[in-house]
Amino acid sequence: MTRRFIFLLVAIVMILPMYFQFSIGKVHASPSTKGYYNAIEKIPEGSTVLVSFDFDPGSKPEIEPTARATIWHLLRRNVKIVCMSLWETAPVLAVEILGSVTKQFEKQTGKKIEYGKDWCYLGFRPGKYSVIVGLGESIYTQYRTDFYGKKTDELPIMKDIKSLKDFPLLIDFGAGNPGPETWIQMATDKFKIDFICATTAVVEPTYQQYISTGQLKGMVGAMRGAGEYEQLVGINDKGTAGVNAISLGQLLIVVLIILGNILKK
Amino acid sequence: MEFNMILGAWVSVFFTLAIFSLLYKDSFIFKLAENIYIGVSLGYVGSIALYQALKPLVWHKLFDSEGSKSIKGSEQIIIVLACIGGLLLFARFIPTLQWLSRWTMAFLIGYTAGIVIPSAIDSFLLAQVSKTIAPISFSQESISSGATFQQLLILVGVISVLLYFFFSSEQKGVLIGTSKIALVLIIIYLGGLYGATVMGRLSLLYGRISDLVTFSGSSYFYASFVLLVLFILFFFITSSKKQPEQHE
Known part of the structure; x- marks a missing residue:
């Protein structure tokens, strides 16, 4: 009975901020989130970046808000986006995110965003490490066609792109392996x-070491990081909304842990 | 709103509630959702492998007239050999031919080790060590920004944790002091990991609850509320039917 009561309490606490809009405090961006934002701000307008979608539906709530805000940020900065996936579970999520953000961006700014010219999605390729090694030699050995079957070398966005070396920045939305560590290691x-990533809360602490060494220029960790990044970009989406609910949930768990220890005595 | 969007919302709510129903108790509905989830996941991964890997990388290059012209004959031979290697993995299911799968496994292990080990030493060991042994800056700027403290903390942490796991000599004398520091640092690290894991799980819960709240609106015909009531009714009816049996 106690367990069920706790489940119900957690659910109520998480639902409350969705029905009653309130904030439990101002969100302050951490240095790693600022690094992520600054790395995108540093890219010259008109350049092309590589974005890898390496997550699955299980990690979608943690990574999707950052992915959406990042695509928005890149489009706003007139940066072209070449996307791909090392996870077979990612294509359906990537297509949904890219499609909805580009449409929303067109609607709000009135700017025409064209597939093949402003962005493209190359799809999934199996092989983890060997795919990245192949991309380092030539993009076209791995991707002769994009996700929709169009010839990659005929896409205007790929005009000046031959291999990984032609991208000034690489962004990974990665939930595990292959993910940020694979990109650091192989590319x-x-x-x-320059490399930045958005990742889940479980692996975020282990990736902090790459921030210290400079191998990662910035990192957005889970929904908390997504909320921070959305504030920096100046949008109010899923990340900002989620921070309040998750903070309340965590507060409840802290109270329950303390109560559990006191009551046991 | 389109019909398929509404249907998708109802299906999503049904399976979310079905999986959450385990928190109350195990039931036929939970098992149904669990099995459908496994089946759908396998089907999805299979179709992605077919259309995103086998079709463009094998079929297109070997049998499609346009695709086969774009690559050399030697490349096609490599693709055929790779396919044979892949098929050999299935030899594990035939006891008399099981040994054939070892050829492909040996190739995979050798190839992966060859690619991964040198780059792992470079990126994960040398890069970390070089940063750790970099001279500590005591400039005014570093001290005020906290960089000096961070560098000192990393230095103390690395040395003490390495000594903590140094099992070749007995933990006494100086080693006891460093071991205690290491133990505190390891506990802090594990606590941080636990906190991050809790946050991650709450994010996942938020994702599902957020969808349930979205689908509870009139545009989705109150999918969340209707299905929640039906679930409560289902558990109420099934538990009230079983009660007399329990008394017996």
Whole structure:
């Protein structure tokens, strides 16, 4: 009975902020989130970045808000986006995110965003490490066609792109392996490409070491990080909304842990 | 709103509530949702492998007239050999031919080790060590920004934790002091990981609850409320039917 009561309490606490809009405090961006934001701000307008969608529906709530805000941020800065996936579960999520954000951006700004010219999605390729090694030699050996079957070398966005070395920045929305560590190991260190990532809360602490060494220029960790990043970009979406609910949920768990220890005595 | 969007919302709510129903008790509905989830996941991964891997990387390059012209004959031979290697993995299911799968496994292990080990040493070991042994800055700027403290903390942490796991000598004398520091640091790290995991799980819960709240609106014909009531009714009816049996 106690367990069920706790489940119900957590659910109520998480639902409340969705029906009654309130904030439990101002969100302050952490240095790693600022690093992520600054890395995108630093890219010259008109450049092309590579974005890898490496997550699954299980990690979608943690990574999707950052992915949406990042695509929005890149479009606002007139940066072209080449997307791909190392996870077979990612294509359906990537297509949904890219499609809805580009449409929303067109609607709000009135700017025409064209597939193949402003962004493209190359799809999934199996092979983890060997895919990245292949991309380092030539994009076209791995992706002769994009996700929709169009010839990659005929897409205007790919005109000046031959291999990974031609991207000034690499962004990974990664929930595990293959993910940020794989990119650091196989590509960004080797080709000296700036690298940033958005990841889940479970692996975020283990990736902090790459921030210290400079192998990662910035990182957005889970929904808390997404809320911070949305504030920096100046949008109010899922990340900002989620921070309040998650903060309340965590507060409840802290109270329950303390109560559990006191009551046991 | 389109019909398929509404149907998708109802299906999503049904399966979310069905999976959450385990928190109350195990039931036929939970098992149904669990099995459908496994089946759908396998089907999805299978179709992605077919259309995103086998079709563009094998079929297109070997059998499609346009695709096969774009690559050399030697490349096609490599693709055929790779396919044979892949098929050999299935030899594990035939006891007399099981040994054939070892050839492909040996190739995979050798190839992966060859690619991964040198780059892992470079990116994960040398990069970390070089940063750790970098001279500590005592400039006014570093001290005021906290960088000096961070560098000192990393130095103390690395040395003490390495000594803590140094099992070749007995933990006494100086080693006891460093071990205690290491133990505190490891506990802090594990606490941080636990906190991050809790936050991650709450994010996942928020994702589902957020969808349930969205689908509770009139545009989705109150899917969340209707199905929640039906679930409560289902559990009420099934538990009231079983009660007399329990008394017996």
